[in-house]
Amino acid sequence: MVTINSSDQRARLIGIFTFLGGIYFFLYFVLPESAISFIGVKDRHEAISNGFIVIGAMAIGLGLFNLVSAHGTRIVFKKIGWVYSLALITGLVCMLGVTSAQWLQSLALSAEQQRSQIISEFAQRIIDDADKTTATLTVPALQVRVDALKLYGFEHLSVLETKLLGQRGASSLLQHELQKNIATVREKLAQLDAVSWGELSPGSATLLKEVVTSGAKFSVARGAYLREAAATTTVQQLYTLLYEGFFNQLGSAMFALLGVYIAAAAYRAFRIRSVESALMMAAALIVMLGQISFGRMISDDMPALRQWLLEVPNSAAFRAIRLGAGVAGLMLAIRMWLSIESRSFSAGKKR
Amino acid sequence: MGGLEHATPGILVTVAFAVLLLLYELRRVERGYRHFIRRIPGIDAVEGAIGRCAEQGRAVVFTTALTDVGPVLYACLGVLHAVAKRVAGYKLKLIVPQYSPEAMVIVEDAVRGAYNDAGRGAAFDPQSIVFLSSEQFAFASGYMGLVHREKAGAAFMFGVFAAEALVLAEAGQQVGAQQIAASVSPEQVAFFICTCDYTLIGEELFGASAYMSREPVQVATLAAQDRLKLLFALVIIIGVLGATLQSIYPTWSLPTVDLFFTTEWSSLTW
Numbered sequence: 001m002v003t004i005n006s007s008d009q010r011a012r013l014i015g016i017f018t019f020l021g022g023i024y025f026f027l028y029f030v031l032p033e034s035a036i037s038f039i040g041v042k043d044r045h046e047a048i049s050n051g052f053i054v055i056g057a058m059a060i061g062l063g064l065f066n067l068v069s070a071h072g073t074r075i076v077f078k079k080i081g082w083v084y085s086l087a088l089i090t091g092l093v094c095m096l097g098v099t100s101a102q103w104l105q106s107l108a109l110s111a112e113q114q115r116s117q118i119i120s121e122f123a124q125r126i127i128d129d130a131d132k133t134t135a136t137l138t139v140p141a142l143q144v145r146v147d148a149l150k151l152y153g154f155e156h157l158s159v160l161e162t163k164l165l166g167q168r169g170a171s172s173l174l175q176h177e178l179q180k181n182i183a184t185v186r187e188k189l190a191q192l193d194a195v196s197w198g199e200l201s202p203g204s205a206t207l208l209k210e211v212v213t214s215g216a217k218f219s220v221a222r223g224a225y226l227r228e229a230a231a232t233t234t235v236q237q238l239y240t241l242l243y244e245g246f247f248n249q250l251g252s253a254m255f256a257l258l259g260v261y262i263a264a265a266a267y268r269a270f271r272i273r274s275v276e277s278a279l280m281m282a283a284a285l286i287v288m289l290g291q292i293s294f295g296r297m298i299s300d301d302m303p304a305l306r307q308w309l310l311e312v313p314n315s316a317a318f319r320a321i322r323l324g325a326g327v328a329g330l331m332l333a334i335r336m337w338l339s340i341e342s343r344s345f346s347a348g349k350k351r
Numbered sequence: 352m353g354g355l356e357h358a359t360p361g362i363l364v365t366v367a368f369a370v371l372l373l374l375y376e377l378r379r380v381e382r383g384y385r386h387f388i389r390r391i392p393g394i395d396a397v398e399g400a401i402g403r404c405a406e407q408g409r410a411v412v413f414t415t416a417l418t419d420v421g422p423v424l425y426a427c428l429g430v431l432h433a434v435a436k437r438v439a440g441y442k443l444k445l446i447v448p449q450y451s452p453e454a455m456v457i458v459e460d461a462v463r464g465a466y467n468d469a470g471r472g473a474a475f476d477p478q479s480i481v482f483l484s485s486e487q488f489a490f491a492s493g494y495m496g497l498v499h500r501e502k503a504g505a506a507f508m509f510g511v512f513a514a515e516a517l518v519l520a521e522a523g524q525q526v527g528a529q530q531i532a533a534s535v536s537p538e539q540v541a542f543f544i545c546t547c548d549y550t551l552i553g554e555e556l557f558g559a560s561a562y563m564s565r566e567p568v569q570v571a572t573l574a575a576q577d578r579l580k581l582l583f584a585l586v587i588i589i590g591v592l593g594a595t596l597q598s599i600y601p602t603w604s605l606p607t608v609d610l611f612f613t614t615e616w617s618s619l620t621w
Contacts, residue, residue: 028357029356029357029358030357030358030363030366031357032357032615032616032617033356033357033616034616034617036357056420056453059452059453059455059456060452060485061452062452062453062455062456062482063449063452063455063482063485064452066449066452066455066480066481066482067482069478070478070481070482073478080500081500084496247486247489250488250489250492251486251487251488251489254488254489254491254492254515254518255488255514257518258514258517258518261517261518261521262517262542264521264524265517265520265521265542265545265546266545268524268545268546269544269545269546280544317537318537320553321535321537321540321552321553321554322537322553323580323583324553324554324580325535325553325554325556325557327554327576327579327580327583328422328426328554328556328557328558328576329421329422329423329535329557330366330369330422330576330579331369331373331557331572331575331576331579332422332425332426332557332572333421333422334369334370334373335373335425335568335572336422336425340373340377340568341568
C-alpha cells in the first residue's frame with residue numbers, strides 16, 4: 001500500500017495554490033483585453049492584485065519575530081556582541097512605539113478634519129438631493145435638514161472656538177485664518193434663517209452654495225491648523241528626531257561610504273595584470289576623461305569617444321546580460337508555476 | 352516596446368513555445384539524455400572557498416541581498432542548497448543575512464533541506480538565517496557588521512543588487528574573505544568584478560545551480576533557456592538583416608520582426 005506522508009501532502013498543497021495563483025495572472029496576461037472585460041475581471045483586477053500584496057505583507061511579522069528571537073536570545077544569554085543586540089532591540093521598540101503613537105495621532109487628526117468637512121458636505125448633499133425627484137428620496141423635509149445643518153454647524157464652531165482659546169502650538173497666522181473662516185461660516189449659516197425652506201428656490205440654493213464654499217475653505221484652514229499644531233507635539237518631534245534625524249542620516253552616511261569604496265575598488269581593479277584589466281583600465285580612462293573638461297584639452301573627440309563607448313559596446317553588453325537573465329527568469333517562472341521543482345530544495349525530503 | 356498589460360498573439364505564441372520547450376527538455380533529460388554544461392570557474396571555486404573556511408575555522412556567509420520571492424531567488428536557492436550542504440558536511444558555521452521577510456522563510460526551508468540531505472539535520476540552527484532589515488542601507492550596514500564580527504572566510508553574494516553591492520563586497524574584502532558574486536543587475540557587475548575573486552554574470556547565476564547539482568530538472572531548464580535564447584538571437588539577426596535591407600532598398604516594404612510581437616488581437620482579421 002502506498003502511504004503519503006505529511007511533507008508530500010504539504011508540497012502538493014503548495015503546488016496547487018501556486019498553480020491557481022499563477023493561472024489567474026497567466027490568463028489575465030494572455031487573454032485579450034476584450035475577453036478580460038467580458039468576464040468582468042478587468043474591474044476587479046486591482047483589488048485581486050492588492051489581495052496578493054496583502055498576503056505577502058503578512059510575512060513582515062516573520063521578520064520581526066526572527067529579529068526578536070535572534071537578538072533576544074543573544075541578550076538573555078549574554079552572548080558575544082549582546083550590547084549591539086540590545087541597541088537594536090531598544091531602537092526597534094522606540095521606533096515601533098513612536099511610529100504607532102504618530103499613526104494614532106494622524107488618525108485622530110483625520111477624524112477632526114472630517115468633522116469640520118461635514119458642514120460643507122452636508123450642505124452640498126442637501127442641494128444634490130433637492131435636485132432629484134422626490135419619489136426616489138426617503139430623506140426628511142428640507143426644513144428639517146437645514147435646521148440640522150445649522151444646529152451641527154453652530155455647535156461645532158462654538159466647540160472649536162472654545163478649544164482655540166486655550167490652544168497653542170500652531171502659528172498665530174494660521175489661528176487667525178481659522179478664526180476668520182469660522183466667522184464666515186457662522187455668518188453664512190445665520191443667513192439661512194432669512195428664507196423659508198418649503199422647497200429649494202434659486203435664492204435659497206445660492207445661500208446653501210455659499211455655505212458649501214465657505215465650509216470647504218474652513219475645512220482646509222482647519223486641516224492646515226491641525227497639521228501645524230500636530231507638528232509641535234512631543235510624539236511628532238520624537239518621530240522626526242528618530243526617522244529624519246537618525247535613520248535617514250545613517251542611511252546617507254552608508255551611501256556616502258560608496259565614494260571611498262569606489263576609489264579603493266578602482267585601485268585594485270585597474271592594476272594592469274592581464275589583457276582584460278588593461279582593456280578595462282583604458283575604457284575607464286576614456287570615460288573619465290570624456291566626462292571632464294581636461295579630456296577635451298587632450299582631444300576634441302574624447303567626449304564623442306566616451307559616448308560611443310557607453311552607447312555601443314556598453315549597451316550591447318547590458319542588453320545581452322538582460323536578455324539572458326530575462327529568458328532564464330521566464331523559464332524558471334514557468335517551472336515555479338508548474339511546480340516542477342528540484343526535490344532537494346524542500347526541507348522535508350531526505351534522500 | 353514598453354510594459355504590456357495583455358499579451359499580443361505573438362507573445363502568446365512565444366510563451367506557449369517556451370512552456371512546450373521546457374516540457375520537451377524535461378522529458379528528454381528524464382529519458383537519460385545528458386547535456387554538456389560548460390565550465391563556470393566561479394562555481395568551481397565554491398568548493399575551494401568552503402575548504403579554506405574549514406582549514407581556518409571561519410564562517411561562511413551567503414546573501415541573496417535585495418532578492419525578493421521570484422525566479423532569481425529560486426535560482427539562488429539551488430546554489431545556496433549546494434553551499435549549505437557542503438558547509439554542513441564540513442561542520443562549519445553558515446550565516447544567511449536576509450533582506451526580505453518573505454524570502455527568509457523560503458531560504459530557511461532550503462537551508463534546512465540541505466542540512467537534512469547532508470545527514471546533519473540536527474546541526475541546523477534557524478538563527479543562522481538572520482533577518483537584518485528591509486531598508487537597503489540598514490541591511491548593508493548590518494551585513495558589514497556581521498562579516499566583520501564573524502571574520503567570514505568566504506562570502507557568496509547571489510541575486511539582485513543595487514547601490515549597496517560595493518558596500519557588501521568591500522566588507523568581505525576588508526576581512527580577507529574569498530568572495531564569489533553573481534548578479535542579474537548589470538550595473539553592479541562592474542563593482543563585483545573589481546572586488547570579488549569570481550563574478551558570475553547575468554544568466555550564469557541561473558546556470559550555477561544546474562552546474563553544481565546536475566539535477567535533471569535544473570539541467571533541463573538550462574537547456575530550454577539556452578534554446579529559447581538561441582531562437583531570440585536568430586530573431587534579432589533576422590530583424591537586423593531586414594532593417595538593413597529595408598534601408599538599402601527603401602522601395603521594398605519588408606515586414607519587421609517587431610510586427611510579430613506588437614500586433615494586437617483587434618488588428619487580426621479572421
